[in-house]
Amino acid sequence: MLFDRKNLSDTTLLDLYIRLLKPRLIEEKMLILLRQGKISKWFSGIGQEAISVGITSALDRDEYILPMHRNLGVFTTRDIPLQRLFAQWQGKKSGFTKGRDRSFHFGTQEYKIIGMISHLGPQLGVADGIALANKLQKNGKVTAVFTGEGATSEGDFHEALNIAAVWDLPVLFVIENNGYGLSTPTNEQYRCANLADKGIGYGMESHIIDGNNILEVFTKVSDLKASLRDNPRPVLLEFQTFRMRGHEEASGTKYVPQDLMDEWAQKDPIDNYREYLKEIGLLTNDYDDAIRTAFKQEMDEHIRLVFDEPDFVADLSEELNDVYKPYDFEEFKHSNSTENIRVIDAITQSLKQSMERHPNLVIMGQDIAEYGGAFKVTDGFVKLFGKDRVRNTPICESAVVSAGMGLSINGHKAIVEMQFADFVSTGFNPIVNLLAKQHYRWNEKADVVVRMPCGGGTQAGPFHSQTNEAWFTKTPGLKVVYPAFPYDVKGLLNTAINDPNPVMFFEHKQLYRSVYQDVPTDYYTIPFGKAALLKEGSQVTIISFGAGVHWALETLSKHPEINADLLDLRTLQPLDIEAIYASVKKTNKCIILQEDTIFGGISSDISSMIMENCFEHLDGPVRRVGSLESPIPFVKALEDQYLPKERFEKELLELVAY
Numbered sequence: 001m002l003f004d005r006k007n008l009s010d011t012t013l014l015d016l017y018i019r020l021l022k023p024r025l026i027e028e029k030m031l032i033l034l035r036q037g038k039i040s041k042w043f044s045g046i047g048q049e050a051i052s053v054g055i056t057s058a059l060d061r062d063e064y065i066l067p068m069h070r071n072l073g074v075f076t077t078r079d080i081p082l083q084r085l086f087a088q089w090q091g092k093k094s095g096f097t098k099g100r101d102r103s104f105h106f107g108t109q110e111y112k113i114i115g116m117i118s119h120l121g122p123q124l125g126v127a128d129g130i131a132l133a134n135k136l137q138k139n140g141k142v143t144a145v146f147t148g149e150g151a152t153s154e155g156d157f158h159e160a161l162n163i164a165a166v167w168d169l170p171v172l173f174v175i176e177n178n179g180y181g182l183s184t185p186t187n188e189q190y191r192c193a194n195l196a197d198k199g200i201g202y203g204m205e206s207h208i209i210d211g212n213n214i215l216e217v218f219t220k221v222s223d224l225k226a227s228l229r230d231n232p233r234p235v236l237l238e239f240q241t242f243r244m245r246g247h248e249e250a251s252g253t254k255y256v257p258q259d260l261m262d263e264w265a266q267k268d269p270i271d272n273y274r275e276y277l278k279e280i281g282l283l284t285n286d287y288d289d290a291i292r293t294a295f296k297q298e299m300d301e302h303i304r305l306v307f308d309e310p311d312f313v314a315d316l317s318e319e320l321n322d323v324y325k326p327y328d329f330e331e332f333k334h335s336n337s338t339e340n341i342r343v344i345d346a347i348t349q350s351l352k353q354s355m356e357r358h359p360n361l362v363i364m365g366q367d368i369a370e371y372g373g374a375f376k377v378t379d380g381f382v383k384l385f386g387k388d389r390v391r392n393t394p395i396c397e398s399a400v401v402s403a404g405m406g407l408s409i410n411g412h413k414a415i416v417e418m419q420f421a422d423f424v425s426t427g428f429n430p431i432v433n434l435l436a437k438q439h440y441r442w443n444e445k446a447d448v449v450v451r452m453p454c455g456g457g458t459q460a461g462p463f464h465s466q467t468n469e470a471w472f473t474k475t476p477g478l479k480v481v482y483p484a485f486p487y488d489v490k491g492l493l494n495t496a497i498n499d500p501n502p503v504m505f506f507e508h509k510q511l512y513r514s515v516y517q518d519v520p521t522d523y524y525t526i527p528f529g530k531a532a533l534l535k536e537g538s539q540v541t542i543i544s545f546g547a548g549v550h551w552a553l554e555t556l557s558k559h560p561e562i563n564a565d566l567l568d569l570r571t572l573q574p575l576d577i578e579a580i581y582a583s584v585k586k587t588n589k590c591i592i593l594q595e596d597t598i599f600g601g602i603s604s605d606i607s608s609m610i611m612e613n614c615f616e617h618l619d620g621p622v623r624r625v626g627s628l629e630s631p632i633p634f635v636k637a638l639e640d641q642y643l644p645k646e647r648f649e650k651e652l653l654e655l656v657a658y
Contacts, residue, residue, distance in 0.1 A: 003276045004216070010282055014282055016057060016273075019076070020269065026085075027045065027072065031249070033303075042103075044070065044243075044245035046245055048070055048212075050213060050241075050269035050273075052073030053073040054216075055174060058225055059144060059225060063112060064127070064141075066114045066130075067104065069103050070178075075113065078112075083305050094309060099312055100441055107442050120154060122434050123147070123402070125406065126434070129402065129404060129409070130407075130409055133407050136389075137411070142224075143172070145171060145173060148177075149181065150189060161202045162202055162399075163400070168234075169232065170229075170233065171235075172234075174239065175238045177211075179256075183255045194208055196237070205233065205235045206236035208238045209238070212241055212272070324501045329495065337520065339518070339521055342516055343511045344512040346517075347507060348379075349519070350494050354497045361389065363417065364400050364414065364415070364417070365417030365418070365451075366394075366417075368417055373419075400427065401416055401450065402434060404435075405430065415449045415450075420453055421454035421506065428471070431504075435448055449497055450502070457510040459635070465632040467506070470596055472573075473572050473602050480504045480506070480571065480572040481504070481506065482571070484549040485515060485517050485549075490519055492526050511547060515550065537566075541580075541587045541590040548595055551645045581613060588620075589619055590607075592622070592624050593626075594626045595644065597628065598624055598627075627642050
């Protein structure tokens with residue numbers, strides 16, 4: 001192996017060796033503890049240390065790095081105390097995730113490290129968002145994100161590279177090509193000659209680097225970092241290396257040919273660099289032994305401290321309270337000045353006033369800039385706020401949602417518009433596995449609102465008409481809002497943008513231009529978890545949200561003899577359980593109307609809660625009314641049959657007469 005020190009000082013050369021050696025010694029200790037049964041699992045990066053150490057050493061300490069679970073050198077080079085790392089791996093309360101996640105599935109703002117999720121790909125989009133924030137802040141900072149050759153087959157990889165290229169984001173996309181994705185060799189994963197060639201298709205600069213040569217890694221990344229400061233752009237780096245141990249220790253390496261193992265053993269990044277330093281007279285055996293002794297003493301001391309920590313005691317209150325970032329609702333009261341506007345106008349007003357109130361707020365979505373969006377919600381916003389903050393995106397929902405998470409991590413607020421709520425399926429993974437879990441896992445907010453134009457009645461067919469709130473009410477960590485009137489739309493959207501937690505904000509398309517209301521012209525907020533009692537009665541409780549509220553009002557207008565409480569939920573997570581119970585205990589009958597299909601919908605949970613907590617107050621069965629158990633059709637006659645409006649009238653009359 002050839003080493004070129006270029007103009008690096010003796011101090012830098014030795015420092016790189018010390019940083020290389022530390023993760024290797026820690027790993028060797030962890031493998032001993034694994035065999036002793038004192039830790040449960042280990043993902044080894046032995047043989048790949050030069051990539052982690054070289055990149056981290058080249059970046060500033062306030063520049064974000066997004067590593068994987070074979071990048072211990074990132075964490076040690078950032079000088080995280082070993083006690084905290086050992087506590088994390090042991091599942092101790094003093095670890096970064098309070099025992100809620102394992103190994104390197106964590107992040108830390110203190111050390112500007114954003115940990116991985118097992119789905120791999122979304123972290124590339126997160127890096128885009130972090131880099132976008134850096135670019136908006138004009139701070140000259142670079143972001144580095146790691147992935148393996150296996151994850152380059154994921155759609156998120158391609159989406160993230162495309163966004164970074166289109167937006168000229170200062171991201172170093174780091175591919176550690178170590179030969180195997182678990183047991184699958186590279187020749188069964190891709191057919192291009194080099195993974196770096198994939199950058200060409202995105203108009204992106206790319207390089208192939210010897211990932212076992214610490215000096216090549218460090219000098220190349222240092223040069224690129226300086227270049228990106230003056231010329232922000234993404235760069236794809238393929239580091240050629242090898243995984244000397246199994247995917248994790250239980251997997252072993254029997255599937256790897258022995259001659260290949262022997263070949264790469266000769267390229268060990270630490271052994272070769274140690275010999276180089278000895279050859280040039282910078283490292284002696286005594287000094288090397290002293291470094292190792294000091295590290296081993298440090299490890300033994302910190303391991304003992306962790307093993308001496310008390311056993312984990314589960315705290316139910318703490319677990320539940322950490323699902324969401326604490327948020328003290330701030331009430332903004334409106335004046336008496338109003339104007340009669342539609343639902344869609346209320347959305348536009350909220351976004352406009354929120355953009356003025358929050359200079360760090362960025363809106364992203366397909367066709368939302370000059371075109372103003374599919375429904376013209378953001379028409380004129382580019383002129384008011386500029387394209388930096390009102391950003392057209394490529395058609396890649398997953399990476400855009402992940403970029404929203406990155407913006408949140410790096411000091412911004414994000415709104416992501418789904419052109420239609422149906423399209424959220426291609427962004428589902430980062431919503432339910434990243435946004436929803438982030439605070440619970442490592443105490444990091446996800447300040448992202450996902451706008452969801454949804455619902456039927458417009459003959460838009462199976463791909464543009466779903467009301468899919470139940471996909472998300474099941475996921476702890478998300479808040480779900482579904483208003484029915486312009487006044488509520490504006491106030492609740494303002495609150496959603498203020499809230500540092502991820503919010504799925506449903507907007508029924510049929511209501512956009514059909515429902516009018518007098519709405520305050522100035523800025524105001526409405527708290528989550530407070531249903532609206534639209535009508536008061538004593539015979540029956542009607543519970544609904546979205547378009548269902550208007551169907552219920554229309555039905556009641558046809559039957560003035562029915563004396564009903566009509567409860568508009570407005571938010572589904574959090575849910576106003578207190579208002580539901582109070583109404584049911586008063587009227588003794590309940591019917592729940594939703595536009596979604598019945599099975600697995602929110603009405604099923606509300607019905608169950610009522611049966612469990614208000615059973616003795618009921619004078620009849622709780623009725624649920626929803627759409628047919630089929631995809632939503634296109635032709636009007638079929639759509640009318642699918643939707644529950646007519647069936648609701650029949651079910652309501654039967655329940656009142658029960």
